[in-house]
Amino acid sequence: xxxxxxxxxxxxxxxxxxxxxxxxxxxxxxxxxxxxxxxxxxxxxxxxxxxxxxxxxxxxxxxxxxxxxxxxxxxxxxxxxxxxxxxxxxxxxxxxxxxxxxxxxxxxx
Amino acid sequence: xxxxxxxxxxxxxxxxxxxxxxxxxxxxxxxxxxxxxxxxxxxxxxxxxxxxxxxxxxxxxxxxxxxxxxxxxxxxxxxxxxxxxxxxxxxxxxxxxxxxxxxxxxxxxxxxxxxxxxxxxxxxxxxxxxxxxxxxxxxxxxxxxxxxxxxxxxxxxxxxxxxxxxxxxxxxxxxxxxxxxxxxxxxxxxxxxxxxxxxxxxxxxxxxxxxxxxxxxxxxxxx
Numbered sequence: 001x002x003x004x005x006x007x008x009x010x011x012x013x014x015x016x017x018x019x020x021x022x023x024x025x026x027x028x029x030x031x032x033x034x035x036x037x038x039x040x041x042x043x044x045x046x047x048x049x050x051x052x053x054x055x056x057x058x059x060x061x062x063x064x065x066x067x068x069x070x071x072x073x074x075x076x077x078x079x080x081x082x083x084x085x086x087x088x089x090x091x092x093x094x095x096x097x098x099x100x101x102x103x104x105x106x107x108x109x
Numbered sequence: 110x111x112x113x114x115x116x117x118x119x120x121x122x123x124x125x126x127x128x129x130x131x132x133x134x135x136x137x138x139x140x141x142x143x144x145x146x147x148x149x150x151x152x153x154x155x156x157x158x159x160x161x162x163x164x165x166x167x168x169x170x171x172x173x174x175x176x177x178x179x180x181x182x183x184x185x186x187x188x189x190x191x192x193x194x195x196x197x198x199x200x201x202x203x204x205x206x207x208x209x210x211x212x213x214x215x216x217x218x219x220x221x222x223x224x225x226x227x228x229x230x231x232x233x234x235x236x237x238x239x240x241x242x243x244x245x246x247x248x249x250x251x252x253x254x255x256x257x258x259x260x261x262x263x264x265x266x267x268x269x270x271x272x273x274x275x276x277x278x279x280x281x282x283x284x285x286x287x288x289x290x291x292x293x294x295x296x297x298x299x300x301x302x303x304x305x306x307x308x309x310x311x312x313x314x315x316x317x318x319x320x321x322x323x324x325x326x327x328x329x330x331x332x
Contacts, residue, residue, distance in 0.1 A: 030198040030199060030200050031196070031197075031198025031199060031202070031203040032203075033201070033202060033203050033242050033243050033244045034203075034242060034244075034308060035276075035278050035279070035280075035282065035308055035309060035310040036308045036309065036310060036311075036312070036313045036329070036331075037134060037203075038278065038310070039138075039310045039311065039331060040137060040138025040139075040141060040331070041138075042310070043138075043141075044138070056278040056279075057277070057278060058244055058275075058277075058278050059244065059275060059277075061200065061201075083163065084138060084139040084163050085138040085139070085163070086134075086138055086163055086193075086196065086198075087198055088198040090200075107277075
């Protein structure tokens with residue numbers, strides 16, 4: 001019985017960790033050269049209910065959107081919002097790191 | 110004098126323009142309002158527009174113009190349309206071609222015709238602007254027609270500048286900008302203004318003093 005409970009707890013913990021693992025969408029964006037002009041990207045991303053935090057790096061041409069626990073966001077939505085803000089997404093990758101980690105990584109380059 | 114005429118000719122020949130005197134992009138992102146202002150002794154302009162798409166914005170504007178000799182004054186109130194004709198989003202730069210057009214009413218005094226001579230006419234103001242920008246350099250050229258019956262106050266400007274250093278997205282970046290511009294029928298001079306530009310993700314301001322010793326202030330704000 002104890003073994004069963006222990007196994008259940010481990011499985012539940014694993015599933016809950018998987019379900020609430022950090023997910024950050026990292027987009028490479030062309031044309032992003034001015035903070036005043038790029039503010040539209042940040043505003044549009046922050047307006048999404050799924051968004052926990054947004055990070056923009058002009059030098060590395062990166063927009064990173066960290067999602068709230070359990071939330072999802074399609075790549076197409078990200079691309080469309082960035083296009084509405086006037087820019088072009090060249091590639092997208094999904095990271096399991098939070099914004100703070102990505103920020104530290106970018107700024108160390 | 111000859112140099113001034115030559116430069117004026119080159120300005121008109123080679124340049125294209127913008128609506129609000131070539132500050133930066135003349136509209137914000139989709140579903141945003143942009144407010145812009147440009148103020149000096151003889152030319153004061155305020156503008157607000159709303160971007161209904163990423164490429165189209167409608168707005169209203171008001172402009173006060175005065176000749177160097179202070180014998181002519183005009184006020185213009187207009188409805189405007191701004192269109193992003195073409196944008197080039199490159200890895201480390203962006204270039205844009207804009208159209209801005211307006212239609213409105215111009216009122217004025219022209220003391221050189223007759224003391225207290227007053228008029229009220231319909232004015233159209235189509236214009237075009239090209240700009241190119243990286244995180245370190247900036248260039249813009251604009252030409253806008255200001256036409257009404259018997260009136261031509263076409264506006265031409267060129268701007269170029271550089272940033273002192275690159276900054277993070279959430280920091281303020283200082284730029285040095287040099288602008289040359291002319292308003293036909295109001296000034297025979299090329300107005301040259303070196304300006305300090307401060308760009309932040311929330312605001313955009315410029316201030317300088319022109320070659321006649323007059324102060325100049327510009328701003329842009331998106332909300």
